[in-house]
Amino acid sequence: MIPVKAYAAFSATTPLQPFQFERRELRDHDVLIDILFCGVCHSDLHQTRAEWGDALYPMVPGHEIAGKVMRIGSRVTKFKAGDTAAVGVMTDSCRQCNPCKSYMEQYCAESMTGTYNNYERDKKTVAQGGYSTQIVCDERWVYHVSDKLNLAAVAPLLCAGITTYSPLKFAGVRHGDKVAVAGLGGLGHMAVKFAVAMGAEVTVLSTSPFKERDARRLGAHHFVLSNSGQMEKLKGHFNIVVDTISADHDYSPNLKLLALHGKLLVVSLPKVDPHVDPFELIKNRRTIIGSMIGGTVETQEMLDYCAEKNIVADVEVIPIQYINEAYERMLRSDVKYRFVIDMASLQ
Numbered sequence: 001m002i003p004v005k006a007y008a009a010f011s012a013t014t015p016l017q018p019f020q021f022e023r024r025e026l027r028d029h030d031v032l033i034d035i036l037f038c039g040v041c042h043s044d045l046h047q048t049r050a051e052w053g054d055a056l057y058p059m060v061p062g063h064e065i066a067g068k069v070m071r072i073g074s075r076v077t078k079f080k081a082g083d084t085a086a087v088g089v090m091t092d093s094c095r096q097c098n099p100c101k102s103y104m105e106q107y108c109a110e111s112m113t114g115t116y117n118n119y120e121r122d123k124k125t126v127a128q129g130g131y132s133t134q135i136v137c138d139e140r141w142v143y144h145v146s147d148k149l150n151l152a153a154v155a156p157l158l159c160a161g162i163t164t165y166s167p168l169k170f171a172g173v174r175h176g177d178k179v180a181v182a183g184l185g186g187l188g189h190m191a192v193k194f195a196v197a198m199g200a201e202v203t204v205l206s207t208s209p210f211k212e213r214d215a216r217r218l219g220a221h222h223f224v225l226s227n228s229g230q231m232e233k234l235k236g237h238f239n240i241v242v243d244t245i246s247a248d249h250d251y252s253p254n255l256k257l258l259a260l261h262g263k264l265l266v267v268s269l270p271k272v273d274p275h276v277d278p279f280e281l282i283k284n285r286r287t288i289i290g291s292m293i294g295g296t297v298e299t300q301e302m303l304d305y306c307a308e309k310n311i312v313a314d315v316e317v318i319p320i321q322y323i324n325e326a327y328e329r330m331l332r333s334d335v336k337y338r339f340v341i342d343m344a345s346l347q
């Protein structure tokens with residue numbers, strides 16, 4: 001077994017604290033990664049605070065993992081020691097069902113194995129995430145990262161990046177499309193970067209007036225305060241709205257903004273079920289599309305696309321001892337635009 005240091009949540013109401021546990025010895029197809037950086041996703045906060053129901057404690061969160069390969073199993077072909085590598089939101093799946101055979105393992109008929117707050121395929125080992133010094137993962141769920149990019153800023157691509165890239169591609173964003181991004185946080189700022197790179201005319205819908213300058217720096221063409229009268233003028237305006245709002249909210253205000261055949265891309269996961277007005281849904285034959293991260297092939301494609309276009313997240317690098325304060329700031333929408341833990345602080 002491989003001993004690792006970590007930070008874990010021990011209950012829904014107590015701060016994260018230092019924790020030690022063991023990773024499994026390498027199987028034939030496993031890769032051992034020394035974690036250098038791990039992004040902090042709002043899903044980490046939702047899950048450590050048991051906002052999605054059952055939570056497994058102690059819970060080591062973290063699913064935006066970037067580091068170096070230390071060792072490989074005897075039958076690993078994709079990686080060698082010293083490679084820069086990354087792990088995202090899942091680490092396994094049934095591998096047999098249709099979604100798995102199509103490399104859309106996030107939609108596995110028997111559920112993907114989440115990187116943490118989940119049982120591994122043996123149904124008894126608790127999966128633990130990236131707020132830790134090392135991780136062991138089957139090579140299918142490990143990705144290559146270009147050494148051209150700043151590794152701390154690459155880490156958030158593993159969740160915030162792929163979660164916004166995948167639905168934008170699925171929706172077929174074309175040059176000149178009008179795309180709105182609701183919520184300028186970790187996911188939102190990546191959605192802006194990708195939509196701009198795909199040639200869209202991008203509008204940020206935000207509750208935070210102080211984010212306007214950043215929105216424009218990130219490439220957005222317009223900025224609208226979503227809790228103001230300005231939304232009224234945008235009814236029927238957009239081809240696509242990407243909903244990344246972490247707080248409880250209804251879908252209808254964003255649905256109203258869609259033009260004929262417009263699509264509401266929902267990636268946010270608040271705790272309370274949203275209200276949808278069916279009259280707004282049938283108007284303009286609108287569609288609501290949910291989307292969960294991205295599969296293994298698409299995740300590698302996204303990382304290669306980012307290397308080619310020089311796209312990374314805007315990050316604030318923090319020591320792990322700052323994590324509880326970082327969570328509080330995330331709740332206040334005070335993140336520019338992703339916290340990333342420098343794992344050297346845990347050594």
Ligand code: NAP
Binds near residue numbers: 183293335
């Ligand atoms: P985040 O960095 O905290 O950003 C969320 C943004 O939502 C905030 O920056 C804020 O933007 C907006 N917001 C917050 N409170 C609001 C309120 N009361 N009213 C309106 N807007 C509010 O969170 P994130 O990491 O990007 O995650 C966003 C959501 O996506 C979370 O629910 C997360 O669990 C989910 N998620 C889903 C997937 C998936 O596979 N589908 C993957 C990862 C995360 P403004 O300041 O601009 O208003």
Ligand code: ZN
Binds near residue numbers: 160
């Ligand atoms: Zn995430």
Ligand code: ZN
Binds near residue numbers: 093108111
């Ligand atoms: Zn499957």
